[in-house]
Amino acid sequence: MAAPRISLEDCIAVTRDLIAFPTVSRDPNRDLLAYVEALLTRHGIGCDIIWNAEKTKGNLWATIGPAGVPGVILSGHSDVVPVDDQIWASDPFALREADGLLYGRGACDMKGFIGVVLAAVPSLVARDLKVPVHIAISYDEEFGCTGVTSLIDRLAVMPVKPALCIVGEPTSMQVIVGHKGGGMYRVAVTGTSAHSSLAPTAVNAIEYAAEMIGFIRSLAVEHVHHGPHDHAYDISHSTISITSISGGTAMNIIPNRCDFGFDIRALPEVDARAVIERIRSHAASAILPRMRAVAPEADIVVEPIVELIGLSTDVDHPAVTFMKQLVGRNDHAKVAYGTEAGQFSVRAGIVSVVCGPGAIAQAHKPDEFIAVSEMERCRAMIEKLAGILESTGLNW
Numbered sequence: 001m002a003a004p005r006i007s008l009e010d011c012i013a014v015t016r017d018l019i020a021f022p023t024v025s026r027d028p029n030r031d032l033l034a035y036v037e038a039l040l041t042r043h044g045i046g047c048d049i050i051w052n053a054e055k056t057k058g059n060l061w062a063t064i065g066p067a068g069v070p071g072v073i074l075s076g077h078s079d080v081v082p083v084d085d086q087i088w089a090s091d092p093f094a095l096r097e098a099d100g101l102l103y104g105r106g107a108c109d110m111k112g113f114i115g116v117v118l119a120a121v122p123s124l125v126a127r128d129l130k131v132p133v134h135i136a137i138s139y140d141e142e143f144g145c146t147g148v149t150s151l152i153d154r155l156a157v158m159p160v161k162p163a164l165c166i167v168g169e170p171t172s173m174q175v176i177v178g179h180k181g182g183g184m185y186r187v188a189v190t191g192t193s194a195h196s197s198l199a200p201t202a203v204n205a206i207e208y209a210a211e212m213i214g215f216i217r218s219l220a221v222e223h224v225h226h227g228p229h230d231h232a233y234d235i236s237h238s239t240i241s242i243t244s245i246s247g248g249t250a251m252n253i254i255p256n257r258c259d260f261g262f263d264i265r266a267l268p269e270v271d272a273r274a275v276i277e278r279i280r281s282h283a284a285s286a287i288l289p290r291m292r293a294v295a296p297e298a299d300i301v302v303e304p305i306v307e308l309i310g311l312s313t314d315v316d317h318p319a320v321t322f323m324k325q326l327v328g329r330n331d332h333a334k335v336a337y338g339t340e341a342g343q344f345s346v347r348a349g350i351v352s353v354v355c356g357p358g359a360i361a362q363a364h365k366p367d368e369f370i371a372v373s374e375m376e377r378c379r380a381m382i383e384k385l386a387g388i389l390e391s392t393g394l395n396w
């Protein structure tokens with residue numbers, strides 16, 4: 001008996017259910033996971049949930065098909081960005097369909113993709129899959145991909161690793177083989193204060209912070225002039241930007257504290273941690289000695305707030321060719337935004353691509369939407385994948 005088709009109506013219905021859970025990153029995703037667990041249970045599929053310490057959020061992992069065979073991961077994050085200070089034409093957490101578009105928070109980033117994957121469960125279960133499909137649903141992706149880490153830790157030590165991970169972020173169903181990594185960092189410069197007329201007796205935190213900023217700027221310029229460059233990216237080099245600063249209390253007080261933040265968007269071949277080490281060693285050798293000559297307690301601390309792992313999948317890997325066949329287009333691209341694919345690839349050692357319905361330009365905005373036509377393209381892709389996993393399996 002032929003497996004049931006994946007129905008587009010089901011894809012939309014499940015997406016509607018998922019959007020109704022207001023899983024803003026700061027809030028729990030527990031209820032959404034309970035919904036997914038119940039859906040899987042109805043089709044005889046068990047799942048593992050790896051909870052955070054508070055048991056409010058978790059990563060869900062489920063397998064359909066044979067154990068012990070390298071499978072294909074369909075991965076999505078359950079969290080969405082907030083709607084605070086955004087003006088929506090309708091309730092962001094109630095899916096609204098109009099003119100072939102589905103509106104709702106997370107519609108394209110990325111509950112539409114998860115909706116298609118979950119709507120495919122009955123069809124996947126009905127098939128005699130030679131190669132399993134794994135469903136991965138994470139949390140805190142919008143907090144710098146931090147939630148998925150506990151799942152990645154588990155995958156990294158799996159005896160039989162999945163053969164491919166498809167992260168369904170909105171790419172308009174284009175196969176994405178690379179994205180930048182990097183991170184966000186905070187620098188705390190501690191000096192000593194004094195009346196501004198006694199300036200030489202104090203350590204001016206803002207002035208030393210300015211020296212640090214000048215050095216970081218010089219590193220950014222170095223990347224522009226000396227690369228590396230990868231012209232598959234819109235911005236071909238790594239960027240380092242100062243993104244926030246605060247310090248000082250009054251115009252006649254030498255400030256004892258200045259904090260600033262910076263952001264690194266590094267090509268996958270550039271090690272952001274090595275950049276950070278250069279910044280720390282410059283502080284230790286060129287700046288701190290002069291500060292401490294005045295006040296031994298002076299300090300400069302550089303700490304990571306978020307670290308992002310870049311993705312660099314070999315375009316000649318058979319998995320990439322396989323993906324192109326699945327989506328029916330021959331091109332691939334690299335994108336500026338980060339995803340969990342970097343972690344699946346680098347930390348878990350699983351060949352990963354980013355490919356999902358909807359456009360990133362529609363993400364994070366008021367009246368976020370996904371086109372029904374994009375849902376259909378994703379549905380067709382999953383159906384084709386299921387057919388191949390049933391008939392021939394993977395050929396690499």
Ligand SMILES: [Zn+2]
Nearest residue numbers: 077109110169
């Ligand atoms: Zn996303």
